[in-house]
Amino acid sequence: MTDATSITPSAIVSTIDDPSVPITVKLRDLHKIYDSGANAVHAVQGLNVDIPEGQYISIMGASGSGKSTLLNVLGALDVPTRGTYHLANQLTSKLSRDELAALRNEYIGFIFQNFNLLTRSTAVENVELPMVYAGVPTRKRREAALSALDKVGLADRANHLPSEMSGGQQQRVAIARSLVNNPRVLLADEPTGNLDTHTSGEIMKILDELHTKDGMTIIIVTHDPGVAEFTERVIILRDGKIIADQKTPRCGGPAVPDVRALSMSAPET
Amino acid sequence: MFALWIECFKMGLRELWRHRLRSFLTMIGMIMGVSVVIICVSVVQGVKDSLIGDIRKAGKNMMFVFTEDTREGIGTIGVQVHTNLSRDDAEAIELECDGVAMASGVQGTNVLVVSDTSTATAPVTGADHKYTAIRNWGIEQGRDLEPFDVIASRRVCLIGQTTMRDLFGDRNPINRTVRIGRISLKIVGILEPKGVNPLGMDEDNALIVPLPIMLRDIMNRREPDAILCSAKSDDDVELAVTQITELLRQRHKLGDADMNDFRVSTLKEKEEQARTISNQMTLLMFFLALVSLMVGGVGIMNIMLVSVTERTREIGIRMAIGASTKAINRQFLIEAGVISTAGGSVGIILGVSGAAYISSAIGVEPLMSPAIVGIAFLFSAGVGVLFGLLPARRAAGLNPIEALRHD
Numbered sequence: 001m002t003d004a005t006s007i008t009p010s011a012i013v014s015t016i017d018d019p020s021v022p023i024t025v026k027l028r029d030l031h032k033i034y035d036s037g038a039n040a041v042h043a044v045q046g047l048n049v050d051i052p053e054g055q056y057i058s059i060m061g062a063s064g065s066g067k068s069t070l071l072n073v074l075g076a077l078d079v080p081t082r083g084t085y086h087l088a089n090q091l092t093s094k095l096s097r098d099e100l101a102a103l104r105n106e107y108i109g110f111i112f113q114n115f116n117l118l119t120r121s122t123a124v125e126n127v128e129l130p131m132v133y134a135g136v137p138t139r140k141r142r143e144a145a146l147s148a149l150d151k152v153g154l155a156d157r158a159n160h161l162p163s164e165m166s167g168g169q170q171q172r173v174a175i176a177r178s179l180v181n182n183p184r185v186l187l188a189d190e191p192t193g194n195l196d197t198h199t200s201g202e203i204m205k206i207l208d209e210l211h212t213k214d215g216m217t218i219i220i221v222t223h224d225p226g227v228a229e230f231t232e233r234v235i236i237l238r239d240g241k242i243i244a245d246q247k248t249p250r251c252g253g254p255a256v257p258d259v260r261a262l263s264m265s266a267p268e269t
Numbered sequence: 270m271f272a273l274w275i276e277c278f279k280m281g282l283r284e285l286w287r288h289r290l291r292s293f294l295t296m297i298g299m300i301m302g303v304s305v306v307i308i309c310v311s312v313v314q315g316v317k318d319s320l321i322g323d324i325r326k327a328g329k330n331m332m333f334v335f336t337e338d339t340r341e342g343i344g345t346i347g348v349q350v351h352t353n354l355s356r357d358d359a360e361a362i363e364l365e366c367d368g369v370a371m372a373s374g375v376q377g378t379n380v381l382v383v384s385d386t387s388t389a390t391a392p393v394t395g396a397d398h399k400y401t402a403i404r405n406w407g408i409e410q411g412r413d414l415e416p417f418d419v420i421a422s423r424r425v426c427l428i429g430q431t432t433m434r435d436l437f438g439d440r441n442p443i444n445r446t447v448r449i450g451r452i453s454l455k456i457v458g459i460l461e462p463k464g465v466n467p468l469g470m471d472e473d474n475a476l477i478v479p480l481p482i483m484l485r486d487i488m489n490r491r492e493p494d495a496i497l498c499s500a501k502s503d504d505d506v507e508l509a510v511t512q513i514t515e516l517l518r519q520r521h522k523l524g525d526a527d528m529n530d531f532r533v534s535t536l537k538e539k540e541e542q543a544r545t546i547s548n549q550m551t552l553l554m555f556f557l558a559l560v561s562l563m564v565g566g567v568g569i570m571n572i573m574l575v576s577v578t579e580r581t582r583e584i585g586i587r588m589a590i591g592a593s594t595k596a597i598n599r600q601f602l603i604e605a606g607v608i609s610t611a612g613g614s615v616g617i618i619l620g621v622s623g624a625a626y627i628s629s630a631i632g633v634e635p636l637m638s639p640a641i642v643g644i645a646f647l648f649s650a651g652v653g654v655l656f657g658l659l660p661a662r663r664a665a666g667l668n669p670i671e672a673l674r675h676d
Contacts, residue, residue, distance in 0.1 A: 077589060077669050098593040105591020116586045116673065120287050132276050133591040177590070 018052075023086075024185055024217045025051035025074065030083035032069050032240075043069040045240040046083070051185075051219065056211040058220040058228040058248075060259045061237035068189075070237065071221045075108055075187050076100045088184045105133050109178030113190035115170040117162040117177075123149060124158040127177045134181055148176035152206060168199035175206055185217045186210065192227055204230050225256040273596060274603075281603040285611075288576075295572045296612030298565025299652070302558055303616025303645045304623055307637075309554030311624040314636035317547035323466055324540050330500035331403060332369075334362075334513060337532045353530040355492040356480065358520060362498060365516055368509030370501045371399045374493035376483045382476060383448040384436035391432045393449065393476045395483020396497065401427070401460070403499040411443045411458035414479060418457075422481040426454040429475035430462045447476070452486045454478060506537050562648065565612065566656035573605050573660035584664050585672025598665035605657025606650055613649025617642055 032044040044066045051057055061067035072078040073085060076092055079100070085092050087107055095103060110116075117126045127145040136144070149155050152172040162170050171191060178186055188207065192200035208230060210216040220231060228234045232251045236244040236259060247253025285292040336352040356374045363372040376395040381388060394400070398414040401407070408427070418425050426447065433442050442456045463472040484490050500509040510533050517531055577584070584597055621637060628635035 072670050075589070077673075098595065101588060101591050101593045104589060110589050112673075116582075116589070118583055118586060120284075129587070130590045132280075133273075133587075133593070133596060135272055137272070181591075 021052040021054065023050045024053045024055075024088055025049065025219070026084075026086040028084045028086075030070075030073065030080050030085060032066075032073060032078070033081045043240055044073070044080070047242060049235065049242070049245075051217065053184075053217055054211070054215040055233060056208075056218045056220075056231045057233045057235065058222055058231040059235045059237065060221075060223060060225075060228055060256070062223060062259050064239075065237040065259075066240035067221055067223075067237050069240075071187065071189055074185075074219060075110060076103045101133075105130055106181060107184045109181070109183035109186045111171070111174050111178050111186065111188040111191045113193035115162070115167070115174045115194075117170055117173055119162050122159045122161055123154060123165070123173045123176075126162070126173055127180055130177060130181045144180055145176070148180050149173070151179070152176045166199070167195050168202055171195065171199075171203050172206065175203070175210075179210075185219060188218065188220045190222055190224075191220065192224065193222075200227075223259050225258050228256045274599065277596065277599045277603045278607070280600055281607050284604055285607055291572065292608055292611075295569055295608050296615065298561065298568040299609050299612025299649050300565075300616040300619060302562035302565045302652075303613045303649050304620035305561055306555065306558035306645050306648075307617060307620025307641060308624045308627060309558060310551055310641050311620075311635040311637045312627055312631075312633070313547050313551045313554060314638075315624075315628050315633040316631075317543060318636055319633040320543040320547070321540050323464075324536050324543065326463070327404065327466060327472075327536060330370075330503055330506050330509075330536070332498040332500060332506065332509060332513070332533060332535045334358075334496040334498065334517070335532045335534070336494055337530055339528050339530045352490075352492050352494050353521060354494065354496055354517075358517060359493075359496045359498075361516060361520060362496060362513055366509055366512035368500050368505040368512050370499050371403050372496055372498040373397045373399045373403060374480055375400065375495050375497045376480060376488065376490075376493040378483075378488060380449050380487065382432065382436065384442075384445070386438070387436050389432065389435040391429075391435070391474055391476050393478060393483065393487065395478050395480040395487070395493070397480050400477060400497065403497050406463060407461040409459045409461045410441075411456070413458055414477065419479045419481065422479060422485070424452060424454045424482060425457045425479065427458045427460050427475075427477040428456050429460045429477075430473035431471050432474050432476055433459060435474075449478075449487055452482065454482070503537075506535050510535060562652050566609070566652040569605055569608055569653055570656035570659060572608075573601060573657055574663065576604075577601065577660050577664040580664075581667060581672045581675040584667050585669050585675060588667070588669035589673055594665040597667075598661045601661035601664045602654060602657045605660065606653040609653025609656075610646065610650045612653075613646050616649065617645060620645070 027047050027049040030044055030047040031042070034041040034043055047070065059067060059070060069078070073080050076087070076095075077100070079095070080093050083093070087103065090103070092100070092103060118129070121129075124142070124145045127148050128141045131141040131144060146155065146158060149158050152175050154169060154172050154176065157165060157169060162173070165173070191207070192203055195203060204227065207218055207220070211218055218231075220227060222228055229248055229250060231248055234244070234246060234248055234256055235242055236257065244257070249255055334354060336354045338351065354374070359372045359374040362369055373396050377392055379390055379392050382391045382393070397419045398416050401413050414425070414427060417423070428436075428442055428447075436442065436447060437445065442459065444455060446453045446455050448454070460473070460475065460477070466472050478487070480493060484493065498509065498513065500506045513533055514529065518529065521530055523530065587597060621642070624635040624637065
């Protein structure tokens with residue numbers, strides 16, 4: 001742990017071992033089966049996961065590991081076939097489409113690999129959008145959006161279109177957008193996947209700050225061990241099951257395995 | 270909830286503005302439909318009004334009694350020498366029917382009229398001194414026919430504006446003479462201009478002569494073909510028709526089984542006809558316009574469906590960050606509604622100006638009622654919403670996960 005120079009992220013004080021912290025995300029025996037006629041795909045098979053409030057966690061897995069499915073369920077974009085998902089003590093597995101939409105709006109902030117900004121809307125309009133659906137009045141909305149942009153260091157780019165910004169700037173707009181409704185959990189899907197190393201570092205720094213300063217619960221879905229090493233805990237999926245659930249080196253755990261190597265070797269064995 | 274409507278409205282407007290050309294092209298169907306409705310309805314109504322105005326102008330509560338041949342085998346084509354009516358009939362109608370104010374036997378024909386410098390064919394009408402009063406026709410210069418002119422068969426006449434120009438050019442025709450065949454007539458009065466009648470005939474091409482001159486000297490016959498009457502008031506027209514019919518049946522000694530040997534027609538009938546025809550025209554136009562509105566609506570639906578496909582990703586993003594199906598549905602519905610109402614509004618402007626232009630070209634006053642404009646506007650909005658339903662539902666029904674992955 002003293003050899004801090006070899007690892008970019010610094011050691012941090014973590015709540016990871018504190019049992020008194022309330023659980024934000026609770027999955028119990030979670031199954032997701034895609035039934036396309038003859039062959040059903042069992043994408044996620046009986047997951048049990050507790051994520052305490054304020055935890056910074058990464059979910060890793062090669063493609064086909066059930067990672068995306070889990071992300072969709074965690075993001076309330078999809079409902080599990082079996083099992084339960086509690087988000088901030090709310091059972092989400094039985095909600096209707098519109099209830100899920102409201103839940104996403106209020107409780108979840110999304111950050112995507114390809115940013116997913118509205119291309120014909122300016123930065124500030126993009127950041128305002130979650131508040132539009134939350135019914136925040138226009139003036140308040142604009143203020144909140146501008147302060148969120150300020151927080152990610154883009155106050156001067158408020159009226160630029162996404163096409164006029166670099167990838168890193170676009171992702172910062174997306175982060176600002178994910179934060180404006182004060183969500184309970186931030187879900188990042190390969191947030192640095194489309195960015196170069198330097199910009200990736202910037203983005204990870206912002207997420208790290210959100211975790212350390214604001215105590216935000218952050219779930220990063222990635223296959224990049226470098227990204228996972230920023231977090232406190234890593235869950236590794238393979239074939240819809242958890243094969244590892246461990247602390248990262250940052251919190252005194254073992255080294256994060258490279259899931260890309262796992263997927264490479266899988267067909268050969 | 271109201272706030273969401275406003276937001277959806279703003280987003281819809283912004284979206285349409287970003288696709289200006291496409292929005293405009295989509296609107297064309299609506300623009301056409303609405304402007305056609307307005308042009309057709311107001312022009313046809315305008316034509317109707319001017320037609321009815323012309324009919325009313327033709328005379329005061331005017332009624333015609335025509336002779337009708339009931340004898341077998343004799344058609345009414347060609348010069349009809351036989352008539353069942355008489356000057357005594359006219360006199361009796363005026364005296365005995367309380368619904369009738371005035372009646373005059375009339376006889377008309379087209380003949381060659383010769384002045385000292387020119388010749389022209391003009392419709393010449395033989396009538397008595399009440400003719401101008403019944404026709405509601407003033408004298409511009411000189412005097413009207415007088416009872417004595419008729420009784421004494423004086424060789425005088427009144428001349429219409431067109432005939433006057435044809436025969437005398439710019440010269441004053443008063444006290445000059447015109448010749449019809451061997452008969453010379455002195456012009457004693459000039460009729461006021463009356464314009465073109467609903468049948469398109471120039472009323473000012475006229476020469477009015479005392480009835481006896483017309484019958485005896487020009488046409489060589491005993492009695493007139495027709496009697497021109499005027500009811501005491503607009504409300505008396507129907508009563509007058511009944512009275513005239515009864516009186517003439519009695520005077521002509523017709524039994525209960527006999528058909529009328531005359532026909533009474535009123536301007537009111539003609540007015541009704543004009544009204545019916547123009548209302549039918551309006552209805553026809555309205556249906557044509559309805560079809561073009563529907564076509565416009567289908568155009569909107571088509572573009573909206575394309576737009577939904579094109580913006581699948583955007584819809585996915587909106588859903589991911591918390592847009593409900595209702596919000597997405599509303600957004601697209603409003604976009605369709607905005608396109609069609611914007612198209613409708615442009616259509617109203619085009620329609621109103623087009624109606625004004627066309628009306629002035631064909632010489633009628635367009636009848637623009639706010640009701641038509643209002644209906645056209647509401648209709649266009651309705652069409653947009655109706656044809657926006659399907660695309661909006663499709664957008665709202667998208668699966669957010671698939672929509673997000675769409676490129």
